[in-house]
Amino acid sequence: MQTLFKFLATTVGRDKxxxxxxxxxxxxxxxxxxxxxxxxxxxxxxxxxxxxxxxRLGRTVEFWDLAYHDKQxxxxxxxxxxxxxxxxxxxxxxxxxxWLSALGFKFENIKQINERxxxxxxxxxxxxxxxxxxxxxxxxxxxxxxxxFQKRLQGKKDILPQQQSVLRKERQQLLWNIxxxxxxxxxxxxxxxxxxxxxxxxxxxxxxxxxxx
Numbered sequence: 001m002q003t004l005f006k007f008l009a010t011t012v013g014r015d016k017x018x019x020x021x022x023x024x025x026x027x028x029x030x031x032x033x034x035x036x037x038x039x040x041x042x043x044x045x046x047x048x049x050x051x052x053x054x055x056r057l058g059r060t061v062e063f064w065d066l067a068y069h070d071k072q073x074x075x076x077x078x079x080x081x082x083x084x085x086x087x088x089x090x091x092x093x094x095x096x097x098x099w100l101s102a103l104g105f106k107f108e109n110i111k112q113i114n115e116r117x118x119x120x121x122x123x124x125x126x127x128x129x130x131x132x133x134x135x136x137x138x139x140x141x142x143x144x145x146x147x148x149f150q151k152r153l154q155g156k157k158d159i160l161p162q163q164q165s166v167l168r169k170e171r172q173q174l175l176w177n178i179x180x181x182x183x184x185x186x187x188x189x190x191x192x193x194x195x196x197x198x199x200x201x202x203x204x205x206x207x208x209x210x211x212x213x
Contacts, residue, residue: 015055016209022048023187023205030199053099056092063089074138080131084124091120115192122188129181136174143167180208 067085094117
């Protein structure tokens, strides 16, 4: 099983590149280029989308395994992270059906499949966002206590406490994750009816692809 997970993990880097090309193409498609250029961009977007769907085949097992083996001590982020991984695994089931449909297999309820795929992805991102916001709140509390402790030591110790340095790095990462999740929510949100221009959806997807590189 671990060998399978390592093999699947090697596709992540390539997926980031294809993700950027897919959503940057979507962003460019919102501009008024000549028909030939638009056709090429549409083709590039479709190829990257299909390539990414192909690379995700089988990863449902990986996400569900992560949910089952989550060992976080704090129950709130643990449950939210488990919810995220369960929803990601469920999303990939519908994603596989979308992939089969693109290959020519007929599904009478393809519209429902598309909607459920986006809903699962949306809920996964919401769980991830809430977990990161929760961790950020506790990071702020811990950092505040460390800063108060440092003030009491002022004049006695010039070295920044190691714990405070660790908390600051963690804070930066959490802010990065929160920003990424918030931007990514625009993608399934737009597919589920949010009034968002495809230009901004493409820009959000391309931005988070770079952020995750």
